[in-house]
Amino acid sequence: MNHSIYLRKAGKLIVHPGQSWLPESYLATAMKNVESLGYTFSKQLMEVFRTLSKGEFTAVYTVLVKELRVIVGAHVAYKPMYPQFPDQVMDAEDIELYINAILHYITLALPGEGAKARLPLLDRVDLKVIGLGDEADFARLIRQLVQANGSISDSDKEGIDWAVAHVADLEAILPEEIPSKENIAFVVGALLKHNRVSMGLIRRYFRTATDVLRLAAAMSGGDVSLAASTRFRSFTRAERRLLLDLLEGCGNMVEDMLRYKERWIRLGERLHPAEYKQRFSQCREAFDILRNDRPYQTFNSKVELALLSGDVWEAVELLESRPGEFARRLDHLLRISGEAADIVEFFRLKAPEVSTPVLLQVMAHFDHRNDGQKLRIFFPKGNVGKAVAVDNRLPKLGPAICAELAAICREALVQRFAGLPALGKVYLDERLKDHLVPYSQRSASKSLRTLVRGSRLELPEGDTIRFFTWWKEGEVDGKPTGRVDIDLSAVMYDSRWKYMEHISYTNLRSAKYRAVHSGDITTAPRGACEFIDIDIPSVLNYGGRYVVASLNSFTAQPYCDLPECFAGWMMRKVPGSGEIFEPATVVDKVDLAADTEIAIPVILDLKERTVIWTDIALTRQPDYYNNIEGNQRGMVLMGKAMTSLRKANLYELFMLHAQARGELVGNPAEADTVYSLKKGITPFDTATILAEYMQ
Incomplete structure (x- = not known):
């Protein structure tokens, strides 16, 4: 059985009942061990485990722990340059940090001070429950x-x-x-x-x-x-x-x-x-x-010719046979037509033939058409999570027309969803407004939780964000990588996206607030890691708001050409307790394998205490070294675009389903169907959403 996909997507494990009896000490020890990884067993899974022999249980447990360790990033050894991070860096003299860095660049030697005993982990974590599957x-x-x-x-x-x-x-x-x-x-x-x-x-x-x-x-x-x-x-x-x-x-x-x-x-x-x-x-x-280049007039060439000649209605008549294409060109047709009302009525007739994803996109477009957004953001088709942000130069359309077009989309969707099975009483969590509808996941990185770019998550309790990365050099498909140096950085901006300060290999600690880097390791034959701690209150007190986490391949290898590279972040209430890497405190972990040298996994909005899931790549700036200073323009542009993104959200999608085939209630205990962040259908159930709610 392939446990990895089932654990990642559903949080479940398939175990068949046995004919034996497992000592409670075995089960208790196993539960204690998986708790250290941030997990526990459901009651149903524990009951089945109790029917296994020691050998049967050990076989299942061994595979499970191996998978869980990979999922949270605990399958490798973490040895940062400064093993007493963060205190060791905060307490060191500037000249000491400088000399240590130079010695490492010349000799690859690390500072001599070894790891010391640390306080036990004092943070309390919410454990993720592993259920029984079949x-x-x-x-x-x-x-x-x-x-x-x-x-x-x-x-x-x-x-x-x-x-x-x-x-x-x-x-x-x-x-x-x-x-x-x-x-x-x-x-x-x-x-x-x-x-x-x-x-x-x-x-x-x-x-x-x-x-x-x-x-x-x-x-x-x-x-x-x-x-x-x-x-x-x-x-x-x-x-x-x-x-x-x-x-x-x-x-x-x-x-x-x-x-x-x-x-x-x-x-x-x-x-x-x-x-x-x-x-x-x-x-x-x-x-x-x-x-042989024989002449052949295509559908698109006919449409383009009609538009160039100004014959809008000829283009509309052609597009009648392709409702989806008509919906995608709707804004353009409205802008060049002097008969907008007739275009709207034509769309009303064709909307029932347009696919659900396109209707949702058109609905969101016209809902926010006149919001005054300065940027428009696009995610080009392809296997790399790249985003393109351009100035919003669309001329305004009449508010009444925009509202009517969005209403037409909603009406068509409700009528379509009404043909699906009844939902009964429905509870809908308003916090789903922060989670966007999944349209395309082709370039999504493998991660602890599957999310849609632009979605926002609440920060867990705690004052310290700890970013981490781990990478390894070696061979990929028989080709040596050579030396690999991945740099972890974090840049702080104010509410207007004005640069304030950054933490990276060029600036290991802030002189103004509590932020610190674990040290720059420049080669990784056995694997290497870097960490950054950021104290949220100190950044807010200094006037900061946004933090952009980024990873730069300084040695210019794209992440797809590395044996392994991943990044993530933890929330730590007591950063000096426990190990530097504590699996149970990992909130998200992202495997980096795209054909790019710069990655931005998340943006933090410290004022709203939210994480904006980005998982996007930047094109390397050829005029600069591949570091945080050389990519400020691109980072600010992506930051502004991602924090102002306007797309259809899950609350809107589920509300349409509830209106079509259910009855809204205010208490989840009364509901037959629940849409929320942790119970029922959640934002992380992308397979279910794409298959059952986007029909």
Whole structure:
């Protein structure tokens, strides 16, 4: 059984009842040990554990602890430059810190003072409960991931891949329809990889030529989002026939193929469609048009021509056949049309045909269309969590029109959701307004908790935030990394995003408030770590508000080329107690594996005591060293954009479902269905939300 995906996504463990009796001392010892990692067992799980023999329990426990240690980052040794951090750095003279740094840069030696005994951990932590799961529930989880109406993360794909290889009943994990085109490509690619595919099973998923192109990319280990080009591998004759067979069944393939003309030409060189000109005649003709540049007017070219000529209604008539495209162009059509009311009424007719994710996006867009935001932020399609922020230069639209368009979206969604099963009495936590709707998780990093970029979390009790990172150099796919130096930094800004101070290898401690760095380690053959402590009250008293945590690959290796690299943060009430790294106090841990050299995992809003989940990358500034000073402009831009992000939130989504198929109540104890931060459907249940609430 693959425990990792089930533990991460559902917090559950599959254990089958035994025929023995486990001594209470074994169970008590195990619970004490997992408490040190921040976890405990549910009552149901404990009852099953009691039926196991010592050997059976030990086998399960060993695997469980190994997985939990990886999840929270406790599977490695933490040896910071200053083992008595934070006091050792705060108490040292400036000249001592300087000399120690220079000696390390020249000789790689670390300061001689060893670790001393520390006080026991005095912080109290909220333990996460591990529940009892079963195979049917695990299959439902995988099916939800497959059925997600949006792209999924790499860690979710790992779970699907394992299930495709090991779950006996494929029907349990494969729905009749897979809404996400990217998920189709990945899932079918996994079926092919594990020799579990049949044409009868997969044909129903493929409707367009682009679907087939995504599958070819998946089979070649490429980007199924098609944001990046793929180097197609050589396919076997059976694989070539399968791809051509799927392509032959797609309608209007030429227009679709022209969207990615050069890629299709390269793929055609691998597929050799001329060898099957009798069997796949439409494929042969389509490739002939692409290779020989035969004239062919596409749908998009017709729309663009109509817009350029100022014939708005010709464009609208063309877009009538593609409601989703019409919805995406709605703002543009309103701006260039002198008949906005007619455009609105046309959208009212077509809204029921627009997908749920697009309706939610259009609704949020027009809800906040005239808010006066200075920046607009976009997350480009692709496997790297990059964000683009641009000045908001959209001219204002009439408030009444914006309100009506948002209302049309809500009405269409309520009518659609009304056809889903009843929810009964519904409790809805208003704090869900701080959590955004998950549309795309393709570039989300593997983390302790799955969140949507821009969502806000309440800071736990405590005054000290402790950031941490750990990385290792070595070999990846047989290629040596060379020396690897990852730098952990934190930058403080005021309410207007004016720079105040930073903590990094260039400034180990603040002269104005309590913030301290554990020291700059510049090579990691056995792994290396860095920590930063920030005292929240001292920053607020100094006039600070925002803290941006960042990681910079000083030696210029992208994180995807490292054997391992992760970061996270803890909340510490008594930072001098316990070990420097205490697994039970880890609030979040993020694995860094993107093709980038700069990462911003979180932004803290100390005034509101919230964590803004960012998980984004910055492009390296080529004119500067890869450090915090050289990337201030990009960090401020991302900070302003992420703290002013306006997207549909989970409260709005669940409210639409409640209006359509339930009755709101004010007490969760009275509810049949609960939407909250910790009970019922939570923001971390992204698989459930994408599969069951975005239909």
